[in-house]
Amino acid sequence: MSDIISIAIDGPSGAGKSSLARRCAAAFGILYADTGAIYRTVGLAAVRAGIDRKDENAVAGLLPTLQIEMKYGSDGEQRMYLNGEDVSEAIRMPEISIAASDVSALPIVRQFLLEMQRSLARTQSVLMDGRDIGTVVLPDADLKVFLTASAEERARRRVLQLQEKGVIEDYDQVLKEIRYRDEQDMNRETAPLKRAEDAVLLDTTELSYDESFAALSQLILERFCIRPLAD
Ligand code: DC
Numbered sequence: 001m002s003d004i005i006s007i008a009i010d011g012p013s014g015a016g017k018s019s020l021a022r023r024c025a026a027a028f029g030i031l032y033a034d035t036g037a038i039y040r041t042v043g044l045a046a047v048r049a050g051i052d053r054k055d056e057n058a059v060a061g062l063l064p065t066l067q068i069e070m071k072y073g074s075d076g077e078q079r080m081y082l083n084g085e086d087v088s089e090a091i092r093m094p095e096i097s098i099a100a101s102d103v104s105a106l107p108i109v110r111q112f113l114l115e116m117q118r119s120l121a122r123t124q125s126v127l128m129d130g131r132d133i134g135t136v137v138l139p140d141a142d143l144k145v146f147l148t149a150s151a152e153e154r155a156r157r158r159v160l161q162l163q164e165k166g167v168i169e170d171y172d173q174v175l176k177e178i179r180y181r182d183e184q185d186m187n188r189e190t191a192p193l194k195r196a197e198d199a200v201l202l203d204t205t206e207l208s209y210d211e212s213f214a215a216l217s218q219l220i221l222e223r224f225c226i227r228p229l230a231d
Contacts, residue, residue, distance in 0.1 A: 005030070005125045005224060008133035008141035009216075012193060013097070013181045014154035015147050016204055016212060017129045024216050025127040026076065027228035033070070033120050034078055035130035035137070036100065038113050040091035041068050041080045043099030053102035060108045070116070094162075094169065094177065101181045104131075105188040131185055134196035143223045144199035145216065151178050153205045 007030070009021050018034055025032035043053065045066050051058040069081040079088045090096070103109045110132075117137045120126055130137065134144035149157075155175035162169050185193040195201060200219055204212040217228060 003125075004121075004123070005143075006121045006138050006141040007127040007220065008138050008144045008196075008199070009127065009129040009147055010131055010134050010144070010193065010195070010199065011129075011147035012131075012151075012154065012178075012185065013101075014158045014178055015149045016157065016209065017147050019209070020147070020212055020216055021127055021129040023213055024220060027217065028127075028220060028226060029229050030125045030127045031072075031120070032078065033117070033126050033128040035113075035117055035128060035133065037078065037080050037088075037091060038068060038070065038116065039104040039109070040096050040100040041082050041087060042066065042103045042109055042113070043096050043101075044087055044091050045082055046103055047096065047099045053099050054105070056106050056108055059103055059106055063108065063112050068113075068116070070120075094167075097181065098177065101184050105184060105190070107190040110136075110190050131193040132191035134199050135194060136191045139196075143219065144196050145202055145219060146195035146199040147202045147204065147212075147216070149203060149205040151175060151182060154178055 009017055011017050018036070021034070022032050045062060046053045046059060049062055051062060053059065067083050071079050071081060073079055079086055080091060081087065114137065117128065121128065121138055128138060134141055152175065155171055155178050158174050158178070159169055159171050202215055202219070207215065221227065
């Protein structure tokens with residue numbers, strides 16, 4: 001194995017992937033790449049342009065006008081820029097989640113973003129999370145994890161997470177949106193959400209956040225024989 005390692009974490013929305021992946025990457029001193037944020041940036045651009053997000057021609061016309069950049073702040077946090085504007089907060093709004101899922105089903109969008117994701121893993125160790133990292137983006141990743149939890153548990157966690165940000169959302173509505181995204185992300189023709197054959201399954205339905213973190217860290221520890229710098 002080379003000095004550069006790659007870890008692919010895939011799974012459905014709201015399984016806790018991002019926060020666990022971010023914490024694990026920091027603990028092991030590896031760059032964290034949240035690929036959902038890139039799709040969200042395209043989703044935001046489509047919403048702002050007022051185009052039909054499922055119309056491939058309309059979205060194809062938009063893509064060449066977009067300058068999407070992923071940068072890391074001095075605190076190590078990934079930030080997204082759309083045509084020079086920092087949109088890291090704007091892309092987290094619930095309506096952008098649906099828009100991101102819509103545009104991510106389009107092959108032209110996936111193709112447009114593929115190289116950006118792959119190039120990150122060429123020069124440095126990376127822990128990348130998304131839907132198709134282990135199957136399409138980094139098929140040769142050194143460790144692949146499929147992180148999931150039941151839709152009900154994911155909805156419960158999302159409501160709590162939004163509450164902490166002062167956003168009150170109805171549980172049934174959140175569950176409906178999670179199911180909509182699951183359905184769309186798993187059934188699209190291009191790069192659907194699915195577990196890679198060689199991915200380790202980690203179901204966190206019955207696990208607390210700290211237990212999930214411990215389980216993920218354990219997988220990394222076993223695979224690479226590296227110890228966390230801190231947790
Ligand atoms: O992980 P997230 O919820 O921020 O992702 C937003 C949407 O982007 C999600 O509905 C599916 C899509 N996505 C994708 O298709 N492929 C990825 N690698 C990451 C996200």
